[in-house]
Amino acid sequence: MTLLTIITPSNPILRRKARPISDPRAPEIQRLIDDMIVTMREAPGVGLAAPQVAEPLRLAVIEYAPDAEDLPEDAELPEPKLYVIINPEIAARSEEMVDGAEGCLSIPGYAGTVSRHKAVTIKALNRQGRPIKIKADGWLARIFQHEIDHLDGVLFIDKASKTWKTKDEEDVEAE
Ligand code: ZN
Numbered sequence: 001m002t003l004l005t006i007i008t009p010s011n012p013i014l015r016r017k018a019r020p021i022s023d024p025r026a027p028e029i030q031r032l033i034d035d036m037i038v039t040m041r042e043a044p045g046v047g048l049a050a051p052q053v054a055e056p057l058r059l060a061v062i063e064y065a066p067d068a069e070d071l072p073e074d075a076e077l078p079e080p081k082l083y084v085i086i087n088p089e090i091a092a093r094s095e096e097m098v099d100g101a102e103g104c105l106s107i108p109g110y111a112g113t114v115s116r117h118k119a120v121t122i123k124a125l126n127r128q129g130r131p132i133k134i135k136a137d138g139w140l141a142r143i144f145q146h147e148i149d150h151l152d153g154v155l156f157i158d159k160a161s162k163t164w165k166t167k168d169e170e171d172v173e174a175e
Contacts, residue, residue, distance in 0.1 A: 004039045004053040006105050011054060014106055015153040018049075018056045020087045024129040029059070033084055033127050036061045045105045047143045047175040049150030052106050058087045060147035064140055083134065088124035088148055091133070093117040100142055102156045103166065103174040111172040112160030116142045139173075146175045 007014055021029055032055060040048040040061055049060040065080035096118040103111045120141045122134045136144050146156060156175075157163055166172055 001038045002035045003042055004035050006039065006043065006048075006052050007054050008106050008108075009155065013051055013054050013056050014150075014155070016051065016056050017153050018051050018058045018151045020058050021125075024086045024125050024127060029057075029086075030127065032057075033059070033061065037063075037082070037084075040105075043105050043174065045174040047147045048105065049147045051150050051153070058151045060085050060088065060150065062140075062143050062147060064143055066139065084127040085122060085124035085132075085134075085144075085147070086127070086129075088122050088144070088151070090120050090145070090148060091123045092121040094119040094141075098138075098142075099161070100139070101172050102142065102146060102160075103172040104146070104156050105174045107155065107157060108174075109166055110157070110163055111166045111170070112156055112163035114142075114146075114156050114159050115161065116145045120144055122148075143175055 036048050046064045047062040050057040062083040063080050065078045094117050097115045098118045099113050099115050101111050102114050119137045122144050124132055126132045
């Protein structure tokens, strides 16, 4: 597996609309998925979209577990769950919007407040090419919306009501 280079807005691929993947099971797509997973973990980030590694394809990987401090005290620590979404679409959105702080692996050192739908339902193909439907709420819903924006060349700074430089001790999860 290969660590991929994460591009920044100086590379125009990040601003391009990505194209659908016709054969998710093609060896080059399977290799790209594996490389994106290791690249996301190494970064570290909670999500990575293919355009961020200079591949203008409709594919993203997400790995996220709620922070222990956000859970009730007696809750079991959840295992991070890995999602591979190919040609994803937002099939349903909550009317309710929530503000939250976001970072992006392609815009290191910055964070911003972005309003997102509180809950979304995603339809996509998994890495075997089978249709999947995912209901996401809260931070997971935010990550899906951030990653799907990447597939249309949209960055969080386009939507942020406020952006700021992050300090070393500030913990904003990057996507
Ligand atoms: Zn991002």
